[in-house]
Amino acid sequence: MFGRGFLDDDDTQATFGLGFTSRFGGLSGYDMEDDVVDANMSAYSAYGESDVIIEEPIFSKKRLGFKLPPSTSIQQVICAGGSAFVVLSNSTIVRRALSGAEADEEIHPIPRKREGQCTVERVFIDPTATHMITCTVCSDGHECFYIHLASPKLAPYTLHAVKRRKITAVAWNPLAQRGDPATQPILLGDAQGSVFEMTVNHNDHHAQQIFSVSDAPGGIIGIHLDVQRSSKLGSRFYIILACAHRFLQYMGPPGPEGQRFENILKRHELSSGGQEAPVLPRSQLSIYQRFPSTAEAMAWMTPLGAYSGHFDFANALRDESTAIPSFNVIPYNPATDRVGDEADVPESLVLTEFHLLLLYPHQIRAICTVNNKQVMDERMPTAAGRFQGIVRDPTSEDVLCYSEKTIYRIDTANETRDLWRLMMDKGNFDAALDYCTSDDERNEVHAAQAAYLFDNQEFGRAARAYSKTDVAFETIALKFLDKQEEGPLRTFLEEKLHRLSRGDITQRALLTTWLVELFLNALDKAETAENSATYERTMEEFKSFLEADASRRVLHRETVFDLISSHGNVDVLLFFAQLHSQHDVVVQHYIQMGQADKALDVLKQVGNEKPQLIYQFAAELIQAKPHELISLCSHMHLYEEAVEMALTVDLDMAVEQVRRAKDDIDFIDQAREKQLWLRIANHVIKVKNDIPMAMDLLKQSVLKIEDILPLFDDFKIIDPFQRNIQRSLESYNKEIQQLRESMEQSTTSARAIRADILQLNKRVERVHGDMMCDVCEYPLLTRAFYLFPCHHAFHKDCLMREVVKYLPPSQCRRVNTIRQDLRDLPPTAAGARRALALNAKLDEIAGQDCIVCGEIAIEMIEKPFIPKDQLEAYIESWSTGGVDLGPSADDEEFGIDREAPIMDSFT
Known part of the structure; x- marks a missing residue:
């Protein structure tokens, strides 16, 4: 299957990989040029022989708009710290922020006094883009220079400790932080196979040779340095040394200052960590790392193919054998699977999370490291020239490839597009689900996982997996029924039930009913097999299922009762x-x-x-159980029922129920108690026909002879209870005599009270001219007044003002109404007569009691000084220094004006 890339004249981006090509407009930081992309770009599918799938491509490339100065070419590109460092043939370096947010910066890596004498050969920059080492070729041999990139004002200086050394590889210390003034100990490798340990800061450095790899044609082509921490072993440094034909691993504790790594390289080589291959002069080591995390995978270019593997540092810490348990040799051309063909060896390679990108002079190829299948093979634009290298930024994961004339940015953001299918095909279903991006993909993975588990007879897990798919319900059910696996089928139905929405009432009802049948079948089988443990476990599961709110809402009770009854399971029937x-x-x-x-x-x-x-x-x-039933009725306050039932058993028990009822004051009054005794009396007289016993009831109950007489027959001889009737009549006679005496006493008292009232109307009190009002303390005779028997005297208006303060709301409303009527009266004879009547009413209210020593004064003892509805205002006034209290809540509610003037007209 082939995918095609399409490019119009205004396009600057080509896409490749499995699927249909998509187009993007220009992006910030990119120039548009027409003539550098070949329109015929083909891609091969690594994921099957299906038809073309219209999807976003796995990879796409975009030319970085970089204008070369005249008569210069690109010599090297380094990608670090989110920036691209372009080394030009005129020994200058241009730094470009890949985000496009900053302007280009020109860097001069060679001291000014040596410019023109040295030519840049290779540049090494740490992942944080803080430190840079430049290896040059000078008239007197190789020299290296260092510059602190975080301090642009600092000039580069010579690293004299490695003078005359051609540095071919640098391993930066992973403990270093962005912007640190010094590098911390780092490792350098040269073309002779020597390894140096060096510490560099902005103005000084210290270095010494600590190791040498024998038989290393081409010297050290790659070094990697990592650190691992163990709670038992402490810190351990992990080192890789790669040569043109050898690959070595080391791990050990750090040494003293200045010799951090010497002891590791000399004494701690991992026993199974070495690999050898035929010599490849342009061999290369690529490490996949998401800085500052530890490295995850590596790829080593050899003539036989790319050796790749994933790091397992725990394995190296455990037995010191190797940090890469297994190597995978990836052929450079999977289509032919040729090994050792020099034509297939790329110019450069770089490792991403799931792919190996191989760069050739005029093409780029991508191979999936999961299955060694080729996913992309693209011809690069001829006008771009010969491509030299491909690099990756470990901090931002940007990938750049470059030729002498131009730089391309490779977008790898979509490289996980088909990982879910690859992982699924390999049986790694959990990982496949992690890479799914849609419900359809997840559904396919769950279906494949369920089928795999079903084929391997893991029916329980298969049932759970099937419940997450949209495979036809009937198909899955039949699969389990064919295998006679009702337990997993039950699991599948339960999981499916949980995933149904509340609105699917019909489906939920059908599933729950089927589950009831399956549970009952399982209980029958366990009981038949006399497997008590299985029976109890299934019973608990069944009860939990029936108790669940989701089941109770949709189960049809009659249907379930019929099912349970048909199975004859009494325990389930009672529980349900x-x-x-x-x-x-x-x-x-x-x-x-x-x-x-x-x-x-x-x-x-x-x-x-x-x-x-x-x-x-x-x-x-x-x-x-007569006694227990009667006690239950009595306990539930059903005393009538308790007495009726007791009478069918034992008369004494019935009497005991009445006595118990008598103590229950919340449910029994005298009338109800009497009714209970009458029930017993009726039973004794009409059923037992026991007259002496009936007479005995009169002694222990509230009944009297007249209560039970209607229960006897009309022609009953009264001789047996003649004496009881006589006693009853004598008792009535005494009660009548007592009542007569009480009435005579009441009549005498009434006459005395009436005489006292008549005498009150004739009482006279002498008023002296110097008497004062007990409210305002002005002469009493100046206006209308009240004089009480207690000798307290008040002006009428003063008394009224005080009285209304203590009247209830209803009385206050009445007073206000009378006041208003007095104001509205006309100055006529009729008005005068009406005023007399109204003032009489006011006199009735105001003159009923003395406000100083009467009942009003006594009641005021319990009344708080401050009304409850005004208490908060008083409290606030203590802090603010004053309070303006309005009328109380009751006054506002009833419209009462306690401060209104007292009108004394017509008096």
């Missing part, structure tokens, strides 16, 4: 009946089984809510 408050079914079952005690226990639990159950089953229970 109680769960759905079908207590009559439970009680009826216990009675039929002769278990009256259990039936009574149920009635004790629900009798208060459903007293009708006691009436329904009283006839059966009174025969089996």
Whole structure:
């Protein structure tokens, strides 16, 4: 299957990989040129022989708009710290922020006094883009220079410790932070196979050779330095040394200052960590790392293919064998699978998370490291010239490839597009789900996982996986039924039920009913096999299922009762009946089984809510457990029923129920107690026909002879209870005599009171001219006044103002109405007569009691000084220094004006 890339004249981006090519407009930081992209770009599918899938491409490339100065070419590109460092043939370096947010910066890596004498050969920059080492070729040999990139004003200086050394590889210390003034100890490798340990800062450095790799044609082509921490072993440094034909691993504790790594390289080579291959002069080491995290994978270019593997540092810490348990040799041309063909060896390679990108002079190829399949093979634009290298930024994961004339940015953001399918095909379903981006993809993975588990007879796990798919419900059910696996089928139905929405009532009802049948079948099988453990476990699961709110809402009770009854499982029947408050079914079952005690226990639990159950089953229970049933009725305050039932058993028990009822003052009054005694008396007289016993009831009850006389026949001989009638009549005679005496006493008292009232109307009090009002303390005779028997005297208006303060709202409203009527009266004779009547009413209100020593004054003792509705205002006034209290809440509610003037017109 081929995908095609399409490019119009105004396009600056080409896309490649499995699927259909998409187009993007120009982006910030890119120039548009027409002639550098070949329109015929083909891609090969690594994921099957299906038809073209219209999807976003796995990779796309965009030319970095970089204008070369005249007569210069690109010599090297380094990608670090989110920036591209372009080394030009005129020995200058241009720094470009890949985000496009900053202007280009020109860097001069060679001291000014040596410019023109040295030519840049290779540049090394740490991942944070803080430190840069430049290796040059000078007239007197190789020299290296250092510059601190975070301090642009600092000039580069010579690293004399490695003078005359051609540095070919640098490993930066992973403990270093962005902007640090010094590098911390780092490793350098040269063309002779020597390894140096060096510490560099902005103005000084210290270095010494600590190791040398024998038989290393081409010297050290790559070094990697990582650090691992162990709670038991402490810090351990991990080192990779790669040569043209050898790959070595080391791990050990750090040494003293200045010799951090010497002891590791000399004494701690990992026993199984070495690899050898035929010599490849342009061999290269690529490490996949998301800085500052530890490295995850590596790729080493050899003539036989790219050796790749994932790091397992825990394995190296455990047995010091290797940090790469297995190597995967990836052929450079999977289409031919040729090994050792020099034409297939790329110019450069770089490792991404899931792909190996191979750069050739005029093409780029991508191979998936998961399955070694080629996913892209693209011809690069001829006008771009010969491509030299491909690099990756470990901090931002940007990938750049470059030729002598131009730079391309490779977008790898979509490289996980088909990872879910690859992982699924390899049986790694959990990882496949991690890379799914849509419900359709997740559904396909779950379906594949379920099929795999089903084929391997892991039916329980298969059921859970199938429940997450949209595979036809009937298809899955039949698969389990064909295998006679009702347990997993039950699991599948339960999981499916949980995933249904509440609105799918019909489907939920069908599933729950089917699950009930499956649970009952499982219980039958466990009981038949006499497997008590399985029976109990299944029973608990079944009860939990029936109790679940989701099941209770949709189960059809009658259908479920029929199913349970057809299986004859009494335990489930009783549980389901109680769960759905079908207590009559439970009680009826216990009675039929002769278990009256259990039936009574149920009635004790629900009798208060459903007293009708006691009436329904009283006839059966009174025969089996009479005393217990009667006690239950009495306990539930059903005293009439308790007495009626007791009379069928024992008269003394009936009397005991009445006495117990008498103590229940919340439910029994004298009238109801009398009715209970009459029930007993009626039973004694009409059923037992026991006259002496009836007479005995009169002694121990509230009944009297006249209460029970109507119960006897009309022609009954009264001789047996003649004496009782006589005593009753004598008692009535005494009561009548007492009543007569009481009435005579009441009449005498009434006459005395009437005489006192007449005398009050004739009482006279002498008023002196110098008497004062007890409210305003002005002469009393200046205006209308009140004089009380207690000798307190008040002006009428003063008294009224004080009285209204203590009147209830209804009286206050009445006073206000009378005041208003007095104001509205016309100055006529009729008005005068009306005024006299109204003032009489005011006199009735104001003159009923003395406000100083009467009942009003006594009641005021319990009244708070501050009304409750004004208490908060008073408290606030203590802090603010004053309070303006309006009328109380009651006055506002009833429209009462307690401060209105007292009108004394017509008086």
